[in-house]
Amino acid sequence: MADVALQPRTARRPIREASRWDLIKANRNYLGFWFMLPAMVFLVLFLAYPLGLGIWISFTDARIGRPGAFVGLENYEWLWGDSIFWLSVFNTLLYTSVASVIKFAIGLYLALLLNENMPFKAMLRALVLIPFIVPTVLSALAFWWIFDSQFSIISWSLKQMGLITDNINFLGDVTWARICVIFANIWRGVPFVAITLLAGLQTVSPSLYEAATLDGATSWQRFRFITYPLLTPIIAVVMTFSVLFTFTDFQLIWAMTRGGPVNATHLMATLSYQRAIIGGVLGEGAAISNAMIPFLLAAIMVSWFGLQRRKWQQGENND
Amino acid sequence: MTDLPTQRLDLKGVLSGSSRTAAADDHSVGMSYLESLPRRLVTLYMPLGIIVVVLLFPFYWMALTAIKPDEQLLDLNTYNPFWTWNPTFKHIYKLLFGSYYPLWLWNTMYVAVCSTVLSIFASVLAAYAIVRLRYRGAQWVGGLIFLSYLVPPSILFIPLATVVFQYGLFDTPFALILTYPTILIPFSTWLLMGYFKTIPFELEECALIDGASRWQILTKIVLPLAIPGLISAFIFCFTLCWNEFIYALTFLTSVQNKTVPVAIVNEFVDGDVYRWGSLMAGALAGSLPLVILYAFFVEHYVSAMTGAVKE
Numbered sequence: 001m002a003d004v005a006l007q008p009r010t011a012r013r014p015i016r017e018a019s020r021w022d023l024i025k026a027n028r029n030y031l032g033f034w035f036m037l038p039a040m041v042f043l044v045l046f047l048a049y050p051l052g053l054g055i056w057i058s059f060t061d062a063r064i065g066r067p068g069a070f071v072g073l074e075n076y077e078w079l080w081g082d083s084i085f086w087l088s089v090f091n092t093l094l095y096t097s098v099a100s101v102i103k104f105a106i107g108l109y110l111a112l113l114l115n116e117n118m119p120f121k122a123m124l125r126a127l128v129l130i131p132f133i134v135p136t137v138l139s140a141l142a143f144w145w146i147f148d149s150q151f152s153i154i155s156w157s158l159k160q161m162g163l164i165t166d167n168i169n170f171l172g173d174v175t176w177a178r179i180c181v182i183f184a185n186i187w188r189g190v191p192f193v194a195i196t197l198l199a200g201l202q203t204v205s206p207s208l209y210e211a212a213t214l215d216g217a218t219s220w221q222r223f224r225f226i227t228y229p230l231l232t233p234i235i236a237v238v239m240t241f242s243v244l245f246t247f248t249d250f251q252l253i254w255a256m257t258r259g260g261p262v263n264a265t266h267l268m269a270t271l272s273y274q275r276a277i278i279g280g281v282l283g284e285g286a287a288i289s290n291a292m293i294p295f296l297l298a299a300i301m302v303s304w305f306g307l308q309r310r311k312w313q314q315g316e317n318n319d
Numbered sequence: 320m321t322d323l324p325t326q327r328l329d330l331k332g333v334l335s336g337s338s339r340t341a342a343a344d345d346h347s348v349g350m351s352y353l354e355s356l357p358r359r360l361v362t363l364y365m366p367l368g369i370i371v372v373v374l375l376f377p378f379y380w381m382a383l384t385a386i387k388p389d390e391q392l393l394d395l396n397t398y399n400p401f402w403t404w405n406p407t408f409k410h411i412y413k414l415l416f417g418s419y420y421p422l423w424l425w426n427t428m429y430v431a432v433c434s435t436v437l438s439i440f441a442s443v444l445a446a447y448a449i450v451r452l453r454y455r456g457a458q459w460v461g462g463l464i465f466l467s468y469l470v471p472p473s474i475l476f477i478p479l480a481t482v483v484f485q486y487g488l489f490d491t492p493f494a495l496i497l498t499y500p501t502i503l504i505p506f507s508t509w510l511l512m513g514y515f516k517t518i519p520f521e522l523e524e525c526a527l528i529d530g531a532s533r534w535q536i537l538t539k540i541v542l543p544l545a546i547p548g549l550i551s552a553f554i555f556c557f558t559l560c561w562n563e564f565i566y567a568l569t570f571l572t573s574v575q576n577k578t579v580p581v582a583i584v585n586e587f588v589d590g591d592v593y594r595w596g597s598l599m600a601g602a603l604a605g606s607l608p609l610v611i612l613y614a615f616f617v618e619h620y621v622s623a624m625t626g627a628v629k630e
Contacts, residue, residue, distance in 0.1 A: 031533055032454025039445035039464075039504050042438075046479065047467055047501040054478035062481075106370070113367045116359075124371065126617045131374050133613045133620075135562040137580035138602035142377040145384060145595055153380065156395050187374065192624065199625035248471035251564035255584050269473035269565075276477045277569055286477045293474065300469060 058286040068283055075287035084263055085288065088271040092292075094178070095267060096247045099185045103242055104235075106186065107193025112227075114194065115201045125195070132191040140255035143184045147171050147256075171257055174264040181256055181265050185246060193238055200234035201227070240303035244296060268292050378606075385410055385600035392595055410596035411604070419574060419582070420601060426492065427578040428608075431560035433496045438503035439552055445504070446511035447537055451523065461512065468505035475501070476569050483570050494570040495578070499560050506559070507552040510623060514548030515541060551623035554616050561609055579605040 024030050058075055062068030079085045114125055131139060146153055147170035155167040170176050208226050217225070250269040253259065259266035259274060266274075268288055276285020354362075384392065386406040391398045414420045445464070449457045479498055480489075488494040518541055526536045542549070567581045574586060583601045587594060613620055 025532075028452050029454045032448045032452045032457065035444040035448035035452060035533075036460065037444075038441035039508065042441060042497075042500045042504055043464075043467055046482070046498050047470060047475070050475050050478035050482050051470065053482065054474065057478055057481070109366070110370055113363055113370075116363055118363065124367070125621075126614075127371060128374060129617075129621070130378065130610065130613070133558060133609050134378070134606040135564075135580050135609070137562075137564050137584055138605050139377055141583065141598060141602045142381045145599060146377060146380060148595075151393055151395065151595075153400060156400060187377070190370075191374065195621060196625050199621070244469055244471065248473040250473050251580070254564070254568075272473070272477065273565070273569075277480070282477055282481070289474045289477060292471075296469070296471070296474075 054286050055290060057282055058290045060283050062282040062286075064277075064280040064282060071283070075283050076291075078284065079287055079291070084266070085271065085291075087263055088266045088268050088288075089291070091178070091263075091265060092247060092267045092269075092295075095182060095185070095249070095265075096243060099182050099189065099246050100239065100243050102182075102186050103189040103193050103246075104239060107190050107238075108197055108235075110190060110194035111197035111201055112223075114198050125198070129191045129195055131188050132195075136188060136251045137255045139188060140184060140252045143180070143187075144171070144256050147180050172261050174261060177257055177261055177265050181253055184252055184256060185249065188252070189242055189246065193242060196238045197231065197234065200231050204230050236303045236306050240299060243299050247295060247299070248292060378603075381599045381603050381606075384595055385603050387596065389596060410600040413597050414600045414604065418586070418597075419577075420579075420604070422575060423577055423579045423582040424604070424608075426576060427561060427580075427605075430492050430495045430499070430578060431557050433492075434499035434503065434560055435553060435556040437496065438500040438507055438556055439549065441500065442504050442508035442511055442552070443537070443542070443549075446508045446515055447541060449508070450512050450515040451520075451541075452533070464505050464508050467501070468509065472502065472563070472565050476565050479566070480569050489570060490572050490576060492576065495563075495567055498566055498570070499563060502559060502563065503556040507556055510552050510555070511545065511548055514545045518544050547619060547622070550616065551619040554612060554619055555623040557612070558609055558620075 057068070059070055059072060060068030061071045061074070110128065114121070114128065118124075145151075149169050149172055150167060152167060152170060154170070155164070158164045158168075168176060170180050204227060209222055212222050212226060248269055249267060250273065253265055253267055253270045254273070257265045259270045263271075268291060272285040272288035274285075275288060276282050279285075383401075383403065386408065387403045388405060388407045388409070391400075391403055448454065449461045449464075483489050483494045483498065488497065522540055522544075523536050526540055531539070562580070563578075564580050567578045568584075571577050571581065574582070577585070579601075583598065583605065587598045587601055
């Protein structure tokens, strides 16, 4: 019985020399090329090519339905003297800086709170993330209704409390409109910051806090000298993402104010949409959106080098 | 051999998030006994309560508006605006049977599923090649893919509109199905690279010695072990698709082709003072599929979010 089982069922094939084809099939670079192909096709056709094309369009006078002729820096020169463009740059910087700072502060605070031991912890964490899940436009519509000029629930509540006598014209007043869109942006961004920082917090060993407490550290010192340094790398990454996505925000503004009142909430992205797609002047719109690139590069550089420095301080090798 | 993968799978499921809280629980009893209940009430529960209420209030308001009768919506003085005793389904009925809403939901779903599947396919291959084939320049390609994640749609939509027009895709679902992967592939490649790195190299070496091809290794060893990662990537990509606005706004013009976010903003916003009920019903119905999906896969969702950031 055992003999039968051990006998080879077919005669063994002679070992052949590895052919050139076999070698190619096992070659890393050759295989790598085929594995990368689908992703590369997408990214080249719909990302790299449009990115280059966008820069080219900004040097032409293209309009919708008509390829433009090369006009050099004319679009940029025109923008240089355009006060609405500069207003949108100012709005974008204001929007990004204020929203990012507050998002970071509240996000970190919320992460610290959620890191405490308490009942229903898992459920609370799940609830907190919901604003981030719901499509921005749809929650922006809810804010539009909450900030309605006549039927705003906030105005109503304040009036009931006797704090104000007339409805606040939330989205019709320049300052209030800015505050409202920034608030909506913070509302949507805080859960992302909080949950990612919470993940970072959970990697910090509790024994460090215990040791520090024994040494007489106050809770502020524990935060400043333990939590903050250990959290810095993840803070840098999270804030880079947050700043980038706030800076290029489009949908929140478009759903709530469309840039109004009197362009007070126009960001560069919404202005470029208005000029390029609604106004039909593709060249100028492309120039506006390309004007965002230097800011984005600056933000990436700052966080990149911040991260490098931190790594070096912690004694890791720079890679 | 058969139970080895399942074991690993468990470990992966644990790593992906659920364990993180469990592991923290072991330690975090730590010093909390030092704080008394009144103190915790002021420093912890009160601020937390306020933040959670602010974060969730818009959804309550959305849901309440969707079921309030019209006359109560605009009359804040005779009725208490924070509650209603006679809910109506008129707005939701109007939404489902008096508009293209079901069609828009279907469009959104169709576009989201197709582009998610396409991008997961492309990024599984790319991530595997970068992490495990390590062809010449793989590091650089990994870095480039990360950079392409940072290219925002608001820079690309103008040139992409002309590209989409040139390819003859304008105002078709394919305009979105083919452009969304540019947002999704960088993200999911980066996420899956992290997952693939945690799969032991020895398993692949064994398979290589047994004569498996790279494709067999990928489909029979790596993918089954990376299922939590795949689910995370899938859910997150799906959410990103559903949320995408500027491409859908630019590339689609006819009413029947629109996706939910664009359609609600463009078609429901008219001069009617009584629009609020159906507008909020639309916003609510558009968010529900994602919230339900999220409720089932919270841990995967969180690990997708944090995983992409941590790398």
